[in-house]
Amino acid sequence: MKESKAIDADRLGRVQSLVRAFGILDELGAANGMTLSELAHLVGLPKSTAHRLLTTMETLEYVQFDRETCHWSVGVGAFRTGSAFAQTSSLEKVGRGIMRSLVLEVNHSVNLCVPRSHAIFYLKQVEPRGGWPTAAREGVSLPMYSTAAGKAIMACWTENELDAYFEKRELVQRTHRTIGNRDSMRRELGMILERGYAIDDEEQADGTRCVASVLTDRIGQPRGALSISDASSRLKQAHFSDIGPIVASAAKRISLQVSHIG
Template structure:
């Protein structure tokens, strides 16, 4: 028997269609400072009535604004807020570049910065040592949380309920023979990370690569990203990961302070 709470397929498709149309309107408004209803409806290829209905909904959510003096529509404050947060997050790699380069010179290993991205982490900056660029963590790459030091150090900041939801969403997939794919073992690993302040990736994501990561916080003390040191296993022995941990935590704290200073 079908679930009585399940939304009819045509209703779901209608919602998706409305969402696509709303994003189309935002795209057009982003190209112009002010557009009339007629100009906007022509630009997106929708009837005036449909365009007006979508605009009034987005206006109530503050994603668009209506200027009655000019009788035109423009991007609203909420869309700006979302865009500003995105820009600030992606600028993290640039903001911390001086610290990353300093750390790279100190440790002579590749230094990376990553931010949360859905169910993974997205690498947004990298400072390479001795010409070696860690291709797995190249800027723009999105890697799993549970197989990377950058991901695990962020997960260690989660509540127990958040970890449970993550583990219940899909089975953990192995990337190497060392990947942690058992939920209870991952919970113990996150508890250890929380206590020592940094996370390790001992060839868990890629054979022949090791990494250590520490969390970078925003001005409110909430996790914003992760700073990591990585290199080939032949250049980065397992014992050195723990030696690098304190220096990495110190650099991540300096980056957090820089972020807080830039936020005002």
């Protein structure tokens, strides 16, 4: 019983620290910079507690400290998070119309995908009338390496980014077609980069095929992917060379419009 209470108290303490940290970020976001005393007063914390939270957040780059003025302000980590949200919102807003047009053109489900915790998250899906449900559906996260959308993004990574990904993740065989070898995956990513689109030929799930192309920001960095998916009986291998360039063209239109918004 005592151990259970101790665990509950620890959890409550962590949640409380998280709430306090977000409160600090809110106050810093509304100002150009504040001293420790000013910030502690605004959030209603002892200076020692506020300073402990700030130093932790500084390590994570969510806040920064100017040692000349002794002012704290929002850091680059918070900016990256906010930029990612703005980028995702823009992708969804701009992509909606192009996705609908693409559905009419190819008669397959069209997906807007974004990376999330080294997986690929299906943010939005537009289905054709009488569409066939697949594993690639709105609100689902799937592995990067076994999906066309994920591989389209991975193809744009640097060698260091790929090495870091491979060090932490095993390429588990999802089906008998999944690429489970790192060297084979590197060759596959090279081909994707060259032709402009990626293919999932029943690599994520038996009976499902996908074609995808990367979505980039104004400086060419990968921010998501546009993909089409369908049952293998409807999306034939022979169609890849025709559909791939169509998806790539639609992805470029979305990327161009988003870069103008940003």
